[in-house]
Amino acid sequence: MTYQAHFKVWRGDKDGGRLVDYEVEVNEGEVVLDIIHRLQATAAPDLAVRWNCKAGKCGSCSAEVNGRPRLMCMTRMSVFDQAEIVTVTPMRAFPVVRDLVTDVSYNYATARAIPAFVPPPGLKPSEYRMRQEDVDRVQEFRKCIECFLCQNTCHVVRDHEENKAVFAGPRFLMRVAELDMHPLDAAAEAGIDRKRAAQEQHGLGYCNITKCCTEVCPEHIKITDNALIPLKERVVDRSYDPLVWLGDKIRRRRGDTERH
Template sequence: MGTKRNFRVWRGDASGGELRDFQVEVNEGEVVLDVIHRLQATQTPDLACRWNCKAGKCGSCSMEINGMPRLGCMTRMSTFTEDETVTITPLRTFPVIRDLVTDVSFNYDKARETPAFAPPPSLAPGEYRMQQVDVERSQEFRKCIECFLCQNTCHVIRDHEENKPPFSGPRFFIRAAELDMHPLDSQADRKEHAQASMGLGFCNITKCCTEVCPEHIKITDNAIIPMKERVVDRRYDPLVWLGRKIFRRDQLEDAAPDPALGVLPPREPAPGEPDRQRPHRGAQAAATDDRGHLPLTELTFENQAAPSPFGDDVTFPLPVEDLNYHHPARDRPGRTPAEAISEVVRDEPLH
């Protein structure tokens, strides 16, 4: 048998509501979503709550538990003391529909406003080529489950309703950063769009969005701060400003290298060193402003993202000694990583 625990759950709709007290049986190993389901089954069958996978991957059961934005299915009751009253409320930033269900359509509106990935028109599907380092650079941001906890906790819109029209929020800043890092994205400059149309300048990097992310994405450090730094470089770096004044796209071929301006001549790679000066296959020319000026920081490469340290093209599959796969169950003393990987590849083929 479980023990009786005290809960306060918000009941109401868009017209108003209140916190109501309940005593619910809690068993060992249960999470907050289990308690809500028991409440629905035994005391309040009309209690409204979103949920789907109960595995922390759909993002549906977002709520505030003791004032902290969390997923109900990932918040274990063992984190609270037995005499502690657990307060469950809906997401504060978005309008309440009923009980714990809120209207998160704001986020879908902002998703539609974010320009989608645009592959180079010169490449057909199947001809795209990316280096592994480019994949890994943005892979972290693809873990987002769109629970919108980061959007809910961001004080820019949590405390200021008037900021919602010009501000997209951290979830869509990581989307912009992911696409800005993508070497095959030919869309217009993502950095300028994030600053001018998504409200990147509103963010003052308090890192509250990172703290509540259930996928542990470093939203602030790996997406928002780098995007802000690139915008500042574009707008306020005196060398970049000077480069925009001096150079235009049609003058680049005739421009002599000038180290004083940051325009360096191509360096011949050492024997055995990959050629890092060559752009990716299918790389797009760097964006220019309406006067045809090219940012100085992008004068040395054809594409906006830096070339891969692996060189131009890599043949796949890679040799096993070049893979970074680690299988902890197969660790044995005196065996090299290549031998371990070989066994994994041999014994566990991909299907």
């Protein structure tokens, strides 16, 4: 079945732009990215769009379709009424480069600020052992394809540009949570306090667990329930439990004494 759809696609660059109307053919089984490609082949050969795999695994074709952050390659045209106007705009939380392409370098800079997994001392990688329960728990977060839809929909980033300097966003707080719960991560032995960093460097306190990040995740990762809330609970225990606070203070004092 073929029909003509009415699309509105944002065209412009960092200096501004507007929605442009297009009438375009839609065939049965197609996704929004198919239609964008058809526009490039017909009415808008200079339309800029980022994409790669067209299989929902590279995270490149993130955009907003009718105001909702989505992967264009995973958004089927069948979810829209044939008479419905389909509006495609770039991710709002990041600066526009051109048309549907945004500058997501903030995310890569944030990723570099998070210390990587610290191998346990005295063990070779072939000697690592973990319970299946722990493997399952952290493996969920490894499904992330870094489409940055969660970053885009998070209102702390989306509505407040100034927060980017102090807030890592759900994708990277999830990364901190993953490392903090990893049973083999030896960050503490290396002098890295992931809980303290989550609160003081990565802005965990800015997250108010609205679950909007979870709602748009194409991999269906339970970002809020399984990563952010547990991380907040561990940070609260560390920051406000008087016994934990006293133990931390004694350990830091001993460490300072040993260094001197």
